[in-house]
Amino acid sequence: EIVMTQSPATLSVSPGERATLSCRASQSVSTALAWYQHKPGQAPRLLIYDASTRATGIPVRFSGSGSGTQFFLTISSLQSEDFAIYYCQRYNTWPSWTFGQGTKVEI
Amino acid sequence: QVQLQEWGAGLLKPSETLSLTCAVYGESLSGSYWSWIRQPPGKRLEWIGEINHSGNTNYNPSLKSRVTISVDTSTNQFSLKLTSVTAADTAVYYCARYASGKWFFDLWGRGTLVTVAS
Numbered sequence: 001e002i003v004m005t006q007s008p009a010t011l012s013v014s015p016g017e018r019a020t021l022s023c024r025a026s027q028s029v030s031t032a033l034a035w036y037q038h039k040p041g042q043a044p045r046l047l048i049y050d051a052s053t054r055a056t057g058i059p060v061r062f063s064g065s066g067s068g069t070q071f072f073l074t075i076s077s078l079q080s081e082d083f084a085i086y087y088c089q090r091y092n093t094w095p096s097w098t099f100g101q102g103t104k105v106e107i
Numbered sequence: 108q109v110q111l112q113e114w115g116a117g118l119l120k121p122s123e124t125l126s127l128t129c130a131v132y133g134e135s136l137s138g139s140y141w142s143w144i145r146q147p148p149g150k151r152l153e154w155i156g157e158i159n160h161s162g163n164t165n166y167n168p169s170l171k172s173r174v175t176i177s178v179d180t181s182t183n184q185f186s187l188k189l190t191s192v193t194a195a196d197t198a199v200y201y202c203a204r205y206a207s208g209k210w211f212f213d214l215w216g217r218g219t220l221v222t223v224a225s
Contacts, residue, residue, distance in 0.1 A: 034211035043111070043215040049206065055213065087152060091210035096167040099152040 002026050004088055006100035013105060015078050021103045023071040023088035032092035035064055035073045038102075039084045047086075048073065075105075083107060109133035111202050111216035115187075119223045125189040129202030129216060136160055136183050140205040142212065143176060143187045145198040153198075157205070158185055192223045 003026040013019050023033065031051035038044040046055040048064035051071055061076040075082055088100040115127035129141070137160040146152045156166035158176045166174050170189070178185040189196060199218040206213040 032210075036212075041217065043217045044201070044203075044212075045215070046206070046211065046213045049209065049211050049213075089152075089211060094165070094210075096169075097154045097210060099154075101151040 001096075002029060002090055002093075002098055004090055004098055004100040006086075006088060006103045008103060009101070010104045010106060012107070013078055014107065015080055017078055019075040019078055019082075019105055021073040021075075021086055021105070023066075023073070023100050025069045025071075025090055028068045029090040029092040031067050032090055033064075033066070033071050034089045034091065035062075036087045036089065037082075037084045038087065044087070078105070109204075109214060111204065111214060113200060113202050113216045113219040115200075115219060115221070117219065117221055119192050119221065121193050121223060121225055122191055123223075125187070125192050125196060125200075125221055125223075127187045127200055127202075127219065127221070128184050129186070131183045131185075131204075135180075136178065136185065137180060139207065141178075141185050142203045142205065144201045144203055144212070144215075146201070146218075147195070147198040150198075152201075155187065155189075155200075194223050197221065197223045 005024045007022045033051045035048040036044045052064045063074045085102045085104045110132045140159045142157040143155040156176045158164045173190045175188045201218040202216045203212040204214040
């Protein structure tokens with residue numbers, strides 16, 4: 001099974017700062033990688049798919065990069081509403097899709 | 108605006124059967140594949156399985172022997188049954204929609220907590 005590892009577990013940043021989150025795959029997933037944002041009590045929200053494509057309605061301050069085994073989610077200038085947990089998900093091969101353990105972005 | 112809402116029993120005893128339903132509001136479920144995903148406390152998200160409007164299913168091999176996902180197009184709902192639950196099945200359970208032609212999730216429900224305890 002392909003294991004997705006996110007780092008850091010917690011990222012402490014201030015509003016207006018840049019945040020970079022990492023997601024590493026135990027073997028290549030090409031660009032079959034998505035990022036989600038999750039706030040407590042809310043439905044997770046798709047941010048990025050195919051490693052670098054922003055989902056509909058996602059602000060341009062969110063960007064994704066990477067391929068193969070190393071991926072990054074960058075938030076260029078953190079807004080107060082961006083404090084949340086972020087997950088990556090690989091979807092390159094079946095039988096089951098796997099997620100990273102999450103990175104919590106906090107003040 | 109399309110929305111998903113999960114519901115079902117929130118407290119189960121070991122060996123009982125977990126039963127959850129997800130209602131799709133705002134669109135017909137006939138156009139997509141739908142999934143169940145769970146997150147045990149302190150652990151990562153785990154994909155459980157998927158179904159389309161025709162009832163075609165695929166399951167996570169680690170759960171396949173205990174899982175059944177079904178669909179009811181007349182009510183625009185799909186359901187999850189997980190048999191012989193243990194404390195390890197305690198989790199927040201989410202229903203989600205696959206993006207068209209893709210295997211990531213572009214719409215999620217808020218999730219429902221299921222606790223297994225004696």
